[in-house]
Amino acid sequence: MTTIIIGGGIIGLSTAYYLSLLEPELAANHQIHIVDSASDLLLSASGYAGGFLAKDWFNPSVSSLGALSFRLHKELAEANDGSKKWSYMPSIAYSLAIDARGVSSSQSGSDDWLVEGNTRAGAAPTGDGAERKEMVNADGTPAWFTKQKGGTLELIDGEGGCAQLEPKQLCQWLMEECQNKGAKIHTNCFATHISKGEDGKVMGLKMKKDNETYDKHCKNILVAAGAWTPRVFSKLFPDSKLRIAIDPLAGYSIVVHSPRYSKPILDPTRHGEHASAGLSHAIYCAPTEKWAFAPETFSRVPADGKPEIWAGGLNDSAMQLPETADETPALIDKEKSEELRSAMIAMTGLSHEGDDLAVDDLKIKREGLCFRPVSRSGSPIISKVPESTLGRGIEMADSGGVYIASGHGPWGISLSLGTGSVMAEMLTGRKPSVNISRLMLK
Numbered sequence: 454m455t456t457i458i459i460g461g462g463i464i465g466l467s468t469a470y471y472l473s474l475l476e477p478e479l480a481a482n483h484q485i486h487i488v489d490s491a492s493d494l495l496l497s498a499s500g501y502a503g504g505f506l507a508k509d510w511f512n513p514s515v516s517s518l519g520a521l522s523f524r525l526h527k528e529l530a531e532a533n534d535g536s537k538k539w540s541y542m543p544s545i546a547y548s549l550a551i552d553a554r555g556v557s558s559s560q561s562g563s564d565d566w567l568v569e570g571n572t573r574a575g576a577a578p579t580g581d582g583a584e585r586k587e588m589v590n591a592d593g594t595p596a597w598f599t600k601q602k603g604g605t606l607e608l609i610d611g612e613g614g615c616a617q618l619e620p621k622q623l624c625q626w627l628m629e630e631c632q633n634k635g636a637k638i639h640t641n642c643f644a645t646h647i648s649k650g651e652d653g654k655v656m657g658l659k660m661k662k663d664n665e666t667y668d669k670h671c672k673n674i675l676v677a678a679g680a681w682t683p684r685v686f687s688k689l690f691p692d693s694k695l696r697i698a699i700d701p702l703a704g705y706s707i708v709v710h711s712p713r714y715s716k717p718i719l720d721p722t723r724h725g726e727h728a729s730a731g732l733s734h735a736i737y738c739a740p741t742e743k744w745a746f747a748p749e750t751f752s753r754v755p756a757d758g759k760p761e762i763w764a765g766g767l768n769d770s771a772m773q774l775p776e777t778a779d780e781t782p783a784l785i786d787k788e789k790s791e792e793l794r795s796a797m798i799a800m801t802g803l804s805h806e807g808d809d810l811a812v813d814d815l816k817i818k819r820e821g822l823c824f825r826p827v828s829r830s831g832s833p834i835i836s837k838v839p840e841s842t843l844g845r846g847i848e849m850a851d852s853g854g855v856y857i858a859s860g861h862g863p864w865g866i867s868l869s870l871g872t873g874s875v876m877a878e879m880l881t882g883r884k885p886s887v888n889i890s891r892l893m894l895k
């Protein structure tokens with residue numbers, strides 16, 4: 454019952470992890486294979502994402518999956534010291550509004566806020582919101598945030614509804630767990646064609662690695678290749694009329710160290726054995742006269758114990774998806790990277806009373822570019838592909854199937870564990886534990 458997972462990002466790794474828990478003999482017998490075309494894993498979105506987690510910021514089609522995933526993130530971290538290993542901690546989320554000419558911090562009301570360059574703060578649940586708690590500053594704001602002239606921070610969600618982690622470190626932990634259980638990871642490896650048995654049924658994939666081609670038999674094929682998912686599917690099933698409605702969206706990010714965030718921020722409401730629990734902050738901004746995009750900033754404390762601030766939100770919808778993630782660094786537009794850096798300085802740099810501009814006293818840890826898979830429906834695709842849509846004469850052997858798990862947009866990290874858990878259930882013939890009927894292909 455070998456399963457081949459194409460894509461070694463957080464969706465593929467989460468699926469392999471939960472599959473190894475549901476069917477431990479699969480991993481033990483080396484029947485779970487993760488295939489990735491890049492020279493190493495985590496060179497795209499899963500390695501560069503901010504790591505913000507939300508419980509109920511999702512539309513109805515994704516709400517049950519979002520709640521499941523949020524719970525699984527918390528449980529996994531509590532059971533495996535995730536606060537230290539991948540910086541899992543509760544978070545407080547704010548929306549920044551700046552009183553400026555022609556500027557509004559409100560959501561546009563469109564589901565296309567990501568591509569349109571708006572802020573996702575409007576996705577936060579409405580109602581009573583989170584209780585205001587005493588934090589670093591007297592007004593409840595994190596000290597690393599630079600107060601903006603004419604700006605106010607609105608508290609939009611709290612610890613019960615959002616959290617924070619370091620995505621790459623979670624992925625590395627998942628990868629190690631999968632390998633320890635017997636799963637195999639193949640990098641610099643391409644799935645080029647389907648392979649058929651003497652009966653004409655699909656029995657596996659033809660793989661190419663280091664200019665050598667070989668067959669890998671399997672029962673199930675999961676395409677979880679992020680922004681590359683439509684390309685992979687079309688290559689494997691060229692006669693299929695099904696088009697996977699997912700587009701790549703290039704996004705810039707930057708990670709910095711700030712003198713005003715040199716130690717973890719502790720949650721003053723926790724006592725006893727939980728007294729050392731860290732607390733994160735997320736700040737979402739609409740476009741303003743200072744910046745033409747919607748910045749997002751998250752604080753986190755990675756495994757090395759050195760607090761850092763991640764910022765993103767600057768996207769490029771016109772950038773073409775490269776052949777592999779290895780080619781992404783060469784595509785970085787220095788002007789766009791500098792635009793994000795300037796906004797980061799304005800939001801988190803050193804300010805003096807009366808100054809309009811912040812001083813750059815930040816130390817850059819890294820700058821990056823990655824591609825996120827954005828579905829045209831606004832919701833991820835988590836589905837078995839109907840066999841009738843694979844193309845003429847395509848029939849799976851041994852009751853196997855082809856599956857898709859992609860299109861999570863900016864919510865890939867938040868929805869990752871829930872997606873992996875549900876996909877593992879589907880791959881083993883179990884009923885999904887939450888309703889994902891509206892995420893399936895018809």
